Amino acid sequence: MTEHTPNLKAAKITGGVATDQRHDSAHKHVAGTAVYIDDMPEPAGTLHVGLGLSNVAHGTLKNVDLSEVRSAPGVVDVLTYADVPGENDVSPSGMHDDPVFAQGKVQFHGQPIFAVVAETREQARRAARLAKIEYEELPAIISIWDLDTEKDKQVASPLTLTRGDAAAAIAAAPRRVKGRMKLGGQDHFYLEGQISLAVPGEDDEVTVYCSTQGPSETQHLVAHVLGVPSHAVTVEVRRMGGGFGGKETQANQCAAIAAIAAKKHKRAVKVRLDRDEDMTATGKRHDFAIDYEVGFDDEGNILGVDYIFALNAGFSADLSGPVGDRALFHCDNTYFYPNVHAKSAPLYTNTVSNTAFRGFGGPQGMVGAERVIDEVAFAVGKDSLEIRKLNFYDPMGAPGDRNLTPYHQKVEDCIIQRIVAELEESADYARRRREIAAFNNNSRFIKRGMALTPVKFGISFTKTESNQAGALVHVYADGSVHMNHGGTEMGQGLHLKVAQVVAEEFQIDLDRVKITATTTAKVPNTAPTAASSGADLNGMAAQDAARQIRKRLAAFAAEKYQVPTDQVVFLPNRVRVGNQEISFNDLVKQAYLNRIQLSAAGFYKTPKIHWDRAKGRGHAFYYFAYGAACSEVSVDTLTGEYVVERADILHDTGRSLNRAIDIGQVEGGFIQGMGWLTTEELWWDGKGRLRTHAPSTYKIPLASDRPKIFNVALTDWSEAYEPTIHRSKAVGEPPLPHGMSVLHALSDAVASVADHKICPRLDAPATPERVLMAIERLRAEAAPKK
Amino acid sequence: MSEVTLVVNGRKVSGAVEDRTLLVHFLRENLNLTGTHVGCDTSQCGACVVHVDGKAVKSCTMLAVQASGSTVTTIEGLANGADLHPVQAAFKENHGLQCGFCTPGMIMTATDMIRRHPDGLDEATVRAELEGNICRCTGYHNIVKAILAASKTMSKASKSKANKAA
Numbered sequence: 003m004t005e006h007t008p009n010l011k012a013a014k015i016t017g018g019v020a021t022d023q024r025h026d027s028a029h030k031h032v033a034g035t036a037v038y039i040d041d042m043p044e045p046a047g048t049l050h051v052g053l054g055l056s057n058v059a060h061g062t063l064k065n066v067d068l069s070e071v072r073s074a075p076g077v078v079d080v081l082t083y084a085d086v087p088g089e090n091d092v093s094p095s096g097m098h099d100d101p102v103f104a105q106g107k108v109q110f111h112g113q114p115i116f117a118v119v120a121e122t123r124e125q126a127r128r129a130a131r132l133a134k135i136e137y138e139e140l141p142a143i144i145s146i147w148d149l150d151t152e153k154d155k156q157v158a159s160p161l162t163l164t165r166g167d168a169a170a171a172i173a174a175a176p177r178r179v180k181g182r183m184k185l186g187g188q189d190h191f192y193l194e195g196q197i198s199l200a201v202p203g204e205d206d207e208v209t210v211y212c213s214t215q216g217p218s219e220t221q222h223l224v225a226h227v228l229g230v231p232s233h234a235v236t237v238e239v240r241r242m243g244g245g246f247g248g249k250e251t252q253a254n255q256c257a258a259i260a261a262i263a264a265k266k267h268k269r270a271v272k273v274r275l276d277r278d279e280d281m282t283a284t285g286k287r288h289d290f291a292i293d294y295e296v297g298f299d300d301e302g303n304i305l306g307v308d309y310i311f312a313l314n315a316g317f318s319a320d321l322s323g324p325v326g327d328r329a330l331f332h333c334d335n336t337y338f339y340p341n342v343h344a345k346s347a348p349l350y351t352n353t354v355s356n357t358a359f360r361g362f363g364g365p366q367g368m369v370g371a372e373r374v375i376d377e378v379a380f381a382v383g384k385d386s387l388e389i390r391k392l393n394f395y396d397p398m399g400a401p402g403d404r405n406l407t408p409y410h411q412k413v414e415d416c417i418i419q420r421i422v423a424e425l426e427e428s429a430d431y432a433r434r435r436r437e438i439a440a441f442n443n444n445s446r447f448i449k450r451g452m453a454l455t456p457v458k459f460g461i462s463f464t465k466t467e468s469n470q471a472g473a474l475v476h477v478y479a480d481g482s483v484h485m486n487h488g489g490t491e492m493g494q495g496l497h498l499k500v501a502q503v504v505a506e507e508f509q510i511d512l513d514r515v516k517i518t519a520t521t522t523a524k525v526p527n528t529a530p531t532a533a534s535s536g537a538d539l540n541g542m543a544a545q546d547a548a549r550q551i552r553k554r555l556a557a558f559a560a561e562k563y564q565v566p567t568d569q570v571v572f573l574p575n576r577v578r579v580g581n582q583e584i585s586f587n588d589l590v591k592q593a594y595l596n597r598i599q600l601s602a603a604g605f606y607k608t609p610k611i612h613w614d615r616a617k618g619r620g621h622a623f624y625y626f627a628y629g630a631a632c633s634e635v636s637v638d639t640l641t642g643e644y645v646v647e648r649a650d651i652l653h654d655t656g657r658s659l660n661r662a663i664d665i666g667q668v669e670g671g672f673i674q675g676m677g678w679l680t681t682e683e684l685w686w687d688g689k690g691r692l693r694t695h696a697p698s699t700y701k702i703p704l705a706s707d708r709p710k711i712f713n714v715a716l717t718d719w720s721e722a723y724e725p726t727i728h729r730s731k732a733v734g735e736p737p738l739p740h741g742m743s744v745l746h747a748l749s750d751a752v753a754s755v756a757d758h759k760i761c762p763r764l765d766a767p768a769t770p771e772r773v774l775m776a777i778e779r780l781r782a783e784a785a786p787k788k
Numbered sequence: 789m790s791e792v793t794l795v796v797n798g799r800k801v802s803g804a805v806e807d808r809t810l811l812v813h814f815l816r817e818n819l820n821l822t823g824t825h826v827g828c829d830t831s832q833c834g835a836c837v838v839h840v841d842g843k844a845v846k847s848c849t850m851l852a853v854q855a856s857g858s859t860v861t862t863i864e865g866l867a868n869g870a871d872l873h874p875v876q877a878a879f880k881e882n883h884g885l886q887c888g889f890c891t892p893g894m895i896m897t898a899t900d901m902i903r904r905h906p907d908g909l910d911e912a913t914v915r916a917e918l919e920g921n922i923c924r925c926t927g928y929h930n931i932v933k934a935i936l937a938a939s940k941t942m943s944k945a946s947k948s949k950a951n952k953a954a
C-alpha cells in the first residue's frame with residue numbers, strides 16, 4: 003500500500019475550481035494508453051458485425067436473399083428484423099419510426115437491412131456484400147429546397163413563435179426585404195467512429211460498452227429492443243474519441259445490434275462502423291432552407307421579421323422536432339425584434355435521419371438572423387456591425403424594454419455590448435476596416451473582407467426532464483475519493499471539471515479524486531451529455547454529493563471534539579476543528595471507525611426553467627452565454643479560393659472552472675463552425691447517394707486552414723447571472739457559431755466586387771465554387787444594363 | 789499466410805499473418821499495441837501514424853508483410869521508460885489534445901517532422917506538414933503550439949549536446 007502524504011501546510015489545494023488544469027487523461031492520450039472501446043481487450047470468442055445497407059433511397063423490399071451471406075466463410079449468423087426479440091425500434095422520440103433493421107421497405111440509401119455476425123470483422127464485411135436484394139423503387143425526396151412547408155410531410159409537429167404582429171409591422175415599415183437562404187448540413191466526423199461492444203451476462207443481462215453521449219438512453223433503447231427491463235442492461239463508457247452530438251442518439255443502433263447478437267449467441271459482439279458506413283448510415287447536422295422577410299426603418303432598426311426555418315429531418319423524427327425548435331429559439335441571436343413570427347418545418351426526406359450536432363439547430367437560427375442583418379445593412383448602406391449594434395438587446399441592468407425574446411423570456415444578462423466593444427478594440431476593427439478598403443482599391447484580383455459577428459446562446463435543454471443530473475461520490479477510509487456522475491467524456495474535459503468541483507468541496511488535492519467511467523449502474527436516468535450542460539448539471543450533482551459527506555464529517559468532528567459545527571473548517575488537505583488541525587485523511591479514518599456513512603448520491607435539477615410549447619412561451623433557458631468573433635479573409639476573385647488571414651474571438655464562460663479547457667473549446671468550436679460554413683459539403687446525388695462519405699471528398703478543416711493569426715480570449719470580468727456551478731457558464735456549443743464571422747467576412751469580400759452596393763446572399767457552405775458564383779453574380783448585377 | 793518478423797518498440801516480434809493484413813491491424817490485434825488508432829480506414833486522417841525505420845508512415849496504408857524486416861516504433865515505444873518524449877510532453881503541456889483520439893498519430897507525425905528539421909520549425913511549415921493528420925476537436929491551435937515548443941526544446945538539446953561534443 004502506498005501511503006499518501008498530503009501537503010498539510012498548503013495555502014490552496016492543487017486543482018480546485020477556477021484553475022487551469024490539464025486534461026485528466028492527457029498523460030494517457032500522449033502515451034497511447036488511454037483506452038477507447040476498440041482498445042479494450044476483447045473477451046475470448048468475440049464476434050464481429052458487418053452491416054448490410056440499402057442501395058436505394060426509397061423502395062419496398064421485394065426479395066431479400068441472404069443465403070450466400072450465410073454460407074460465406076466465418077459467418078455465424080445473419081440478423082434481420084425477425085431476430086429482434088423486443089421492438090424493432092430505436093426511436094429516441096417515442097415515434098416508433100427508427101427501425102433497427104428495415105422491415106418491408108427502405109427509406110434512405112444506406113439504411114441497415116441486416117447484420118452479418120462473423121468470427122472476424124473482415125469476414126463479416128465481405129459477407130455483407132453477397133446479399134441479393136430486390137427492391138421496388140419508389141419516388142424519393144432527396145432535398146427540402148422545393149418542398150412546401152405547409153403541405154409536404156413533416157416528421158414532427160412544427161413550432162411557431164409569435165410576439166407582436168410581424169405581418170403588420172413589416173407591411174407598415176418604411177423598408178422591406180425578403181429572401182431565401184440555403185444552409186448546408188455537417189457530418190460530425192468524430193475521429194472515433196460509432197462503436198459498441200456487448201458482453202452477455204446471466205439471465206437477461208447484458209453489458210454494452212458503447213461510445214455514447216447518452217448512456218441512459220442507450221440503456222433504455224437496448225432494453226426496449228431486447229424486450230427486457232432496463233435493469234438488465236448496463237451501459238458503460240469511459241471516454242469517446244469525439245461526439246459533437248453525433249453519439250447522442252446515433253450510438254443506439256450499433257449498441258442494439260451488438261446486444262441482440264450477444265444475447266443470441268452468448269458471446270461478446272463488437273460493432274464498429276468503418277468511416278464510409280458511419281458517414282452513410284448515421285445522421286448529421288440538419289441542412290436548412292430559411293425564408294425571411296424583414297421590415298425596417300431608414301436607420302436600420304428592425305421593426306418586424308418573419309422566418310420559416312425548413313429543416314431536412316431525413317426519414318424519421320429522431321431529434322428533428324427539438325432541433326427545429328432550437329433554431330427558432332436562436333433566430334433572434336443577440337437582437338431584439340419588436341414584432342416577430344417564426345415557424346419551423348421538420349420535413350421528411352429519403353435521406354439519413356438528421357440529428358443533434360453541437361448547437362442543435364441554434365447555429366442555423368443565428369445564421370438566419372445574421373443574413374437578415376446583412377440584408378438590412380446593404381439596404382441602408384451601412385456597415386453590418388452598425389446594424390448589429392443598433393438592434394442588440396438592452397444590456398444587463400438597463401431600464402429599457404428591448405429585452406423580450408420571441409418566446410417571451412426576458413433577457414436579463416445581456417453583456418454583448420461590452421464584449422463587442424472590447425473585441426472591436428482588441429481586433430482593431432476600425433483601422434483594419436479602412437486598410438481593407440484601401441487594399442481592395444489597389445488590388446485587382448485578391449479582395450479582402452472582414453466581419454464581426456456576435457453570439458448569444460441559450461443554456462438548458464428545452465425538454466424539461468433532461469435538466470436533471472445525478473452523481474455518486476465515495477470517500478474511502480484512506481481519504482481518497484471515487485467520483486462518478488451521469489455525464490460522459492468526449493474530450494471536452496467534463497470529468498476534469500467535475501473532479502475540480504469535488505476537490506474544491508472537500509478541499510483536497512485534485513489527484514485524490516478518481517475519475518471513473520460513466521455507467522448506468524452507478525447513476526441512473528441521466529440526461530445525455532449535450533446542450534453544453536455537462537458541467538452545469540453534473541458539477542452541481544457532484545457538489546451536492548460531496549457536500550452531504552462533508553456535512554457528515556463536520557458533524558462527526560464537532561461531536562467528537564466537542565466544538566460547535568461552525569468551528570469545523572475544511573482547509574487544504576486538512577480540517578480545523580476548534581483550534582487543532584487534523585489531516586483530511588485522518589478525519590476520514592476516524593469517521594469510518596465511528597461508522598459514519600462516507601458515500602452519497604447527489605442530485606441537481608435546474609431551477610426556474612419552464613416551457614409551454616403549445617403557447618410558444620416560457621423561461622426556456624436558465625441563462626445565456628455570449629461571445630463575438632471578428633474574422634478577416636482574402637479571396638482570389640478569379641477562382642473563389644480564400645484564406646482566413648486573422649480571427650479574434652472574445653468569449654464569455656462566466657467565472658470559468660478551467661480557462662485552459664474553455665479556451666480549447668472556443669478554438670475547436672470556432673474551427674468546426676468555420677468548417678461547417680465553408681468547406682464541409684455534404685453532397686447527395688439524384689439517387690440519394692451521399693457522394694461525400696470520406697475525408698477524401700468531405701473536407702473538414704486542416705491545420706493549414708486555421709487563421710494565420712488567431713487570438714482567442716475569455717472575458718475575465720464576467721460571471722454567470724444565475725447561481726450556476728461556481729458562477730461558470732457552459733462552453734460546449736456557444737463558440738461554434740463564431741464560424742459565422744468567416745462566412746460574413748467572405749460575403750464582405752465578395753460584396754467588394756460590386757462596391758458594397760449589393761447584398762451577396764452568400765449561401766453556405768461557402769465553398770470556393772459558391773464564392774466564385776457569388777462573385778460572378780454580383781459582377782453581372784452591377785454591370786451597366788445594355 | 790506469411791511469416792513476418794520485425795522489431796517493434798525495441799522488441800523482436802514475429803507472427804503468421806494473412807497477406808492482406810494491414811500493419812495497423814497487426815500492431816493492434818496481434819501485438820495489442822492499441823495506442824495506434826484507426827480513424828478513417830482510408831489513409832487520410834493520420835490517427836494510425838507510426839514510424840517504420842524512423843519515418844512516419846500511415847500504418848493503415850502498409851501491409852504487415854511490407855514492414856517485415858523493419859524497425860517499427862509506435863506511440864507506446866516513444867517514451868523513455870517513465871520519461872515522456874519531448875513531443876509527448878509538449879502535447880500534454882500545451883493542451884494539444886481534447887478527445888485524444890488523434891493524438892498518437894499527431895505525435896508520431898510531429899516527431900518525424902522535427903527530426904527532418906533539426907534546425908527548428910516555423911509555424912507555416914508545421915501547418916503545411918500536418919495536412920495528413922486530422923483533428924476534429926482542437927482546431928489545431930494547441931497542436932501547432934506543442935510541435936513548435938517541442939522542436940525548440942529538441943533543437944536546443946541537440947545543440948547543447950553538439951556543443952559538449954565539440
Ligand code: FES
Binds near residue numbers: 829831833834
Ligand atoms: S486510419 Fe490510417 S490514415 Fe486514417
Ligand code: FES
Binds near residue numbers: 886891
Ligand atoms: S483531440 Fe479529438 S480528434 Fe484531435
